[in-house]
Amino acid sequence: MKNFAKLAAAAVVASVVAGAAMAESLYTPNLSYRTGPFAATGIPLMNGQKDYMSMLNARDGGVGGVEIAFEECETGYSTEKGVECYEKTKGKAIVTQPWSTGITLQVLPKTNIDMIPILAPGYGFSPMMDGKTFQWAFNAPSGYWDGADMIVQFIESEGSLEGKKVAFLHLDHPFGKEPLPVLEAAAAEKGFELLPIPVGLKEMQNQSAQWLQIRRERPDYVVMWGWGAMNAGAITEAVKTKFDMSKMLGIWWSGHDADLAIVGDKGKGYKSISWSFPDVDAGVMADIKKHVVDAGMTESNETEMSGVFYGRGVVMSMILAEGIKVAQDHFGEANINAEQLRWGLENLNVTEERLAELGMSGMVPPFATSCANHTGHSGGWMLEWDGAKFVKVSDHLTPNTASYSDIAMKSAADYATANAPWPVNEECGG
CATH class of the missing domain: 3.40.50.2300 (Response regulator)
Structure with a gap:
């Protein structure tokens, strides 16, 4: 039995390696907005997201040995252009990152048909917290x-x-x-x-x-x-x-x-x-400097990288990378598809220990998702401007989700009715 267990474990590892060898990359497009009236906030976020994935590609060969193709499709924060970007990228994408509540609302019904998960960390349609109704939508770690x-x-x-x-x-x-x-x-x-x-x-x-x-x-x-x-x-x-x-x-x-x-x-x-906090001394920032900044691959700068939005972009790409890793580990293959990534995003467990391993302690609170909970409700901190930078002025705050769970359930049910026939995951408990 021991030999059989060893052989079985070896087979899983071999399948992951073989999958990595077959996969050229995992396509994770980002519907960016580096232009337009929201560019000032979009640029540092996009830079943080991109640099984290570039770091993983340079340091680890991607996730599970598969490089991440983190392509941007510029929307200017326009809902119309965002939908165009979604249609343009959906053919080979394993995820869509809409980057606007308006775009999210427009692609939300499409993703059920196309079977592509939406990853909208900290934005989008709040009732997406109901994973039973919104099977393909995720706004972890915290919603509006x-x-x-x-x-x-x-x-x-x-x-x-x-x-x-x-x-x-x-x-x-x-x-x-x-x-x-x-x-x-x-x-x-x-x-x-x-x-x-x-x-x-x-x-x-x-x-x-x-x-x-x-x-x-x-x-x-x-x-x-x-x-x-x-x-x-x-x-x-x-x-x-x-x-x-x-x-x-x-x-x-x-x-x-x-x-x-x-x-x-x-x-x-x-x-x-x-729900995020920048830390220029974090291990992940040292790795980004070594593998991305020093290699001349960043579009950012020292001032921007010390700010809240760049650090938040790093956290957002970490969430996506963790979803990929969870899916790879569960399915025993590196070249995962969109449906497998959906499972990974639904089974995140970002603990304090995992954050320490990632070199991101204190940059985001721990959180977990489930079949019923697609937001995670990590909570966060109240930050205050001290004249030069933002500092934490509260302990970890957590949302009282019970106070609006009924609102969420009604909103989700109303949405499903208005968009009937709408698939609901009846096997999802809770």
Whole structure:
């Protein structure tokens, strides 16, 4: 029996090696946006994602001995161009990374037919947390509703919200409207007034009307759901109007170092919830420097690489690489397909120990996914701008998912009904 076990183990290893030898690469396209009004935030994220995969290719020959073909298809954050990129890449892709809530919503029904997993770390359609309904969609490690809940938690830690007024300054776009169901439910439960203030795409750099309203309404807090040029516009206006920056909090896409650097010390106190944290001294950053930066293969620079968004891009590609590895180990083959990667993304278990092995301790909280849970709900930290950089000002926060699980279930059911016939994984428990 011992000899048989050894032979069986050897056969699995041999099959993985053989699969690696047969596979030229694993095609993992990224629907990037290095151009357009959101380029300032897109570039560091794309650079972090790309550099991590380049490092794996240079250091390890990819994942499981198979090189990662990390091609970018430029969308400019346009939903129309994003769908074009999806159609262009889906033939040989094992994953799609849409990089916009609008694009995610458009390709979501297509992926069920094409059987390609969506990987949208920290963005996209929040009800994707329901893996039973959204079998091919993943937004691990944390979703928008998680972020909204943690922001409310943090504000409440400073005192009761009863009778308070919270302005919700948001991009007038599917992304900006995502947290409304959770924020509205929290307002009703905790007794605060929620004041939605939309910012149109053409108003991102000139928000004088919105900040005039904020001055008039005098909210106790401003929660910002901004992206790209909107972030710098809002922060600049807040400083100009002398708003108390300690009472202004943003989602993780509104916590970009370069936006705060514009105002420097005047932005002190501004906060952003985040499921990632940069660490230039981390082992993974040393490997990126050795195998990518020193080899002249990066498009980044030292300042950008020390920031939140570059580090987040690194974490995002780690999630994809871990999904590939989990699938390879489970199926005993290196040249996995899209359906096998879907299984890998559904069975992630990114523990503290695994993060230490990856040289990424403290860069993202531990999290795990399952058949029913495609978000992982890692939680995160509240970061604060100290005048020069973002620092952690909270312990690890975790979302109270029970407070919006009913909303998620109803939204998922409504989506499935509206898009009938919609396949649901009836074998998925929980």
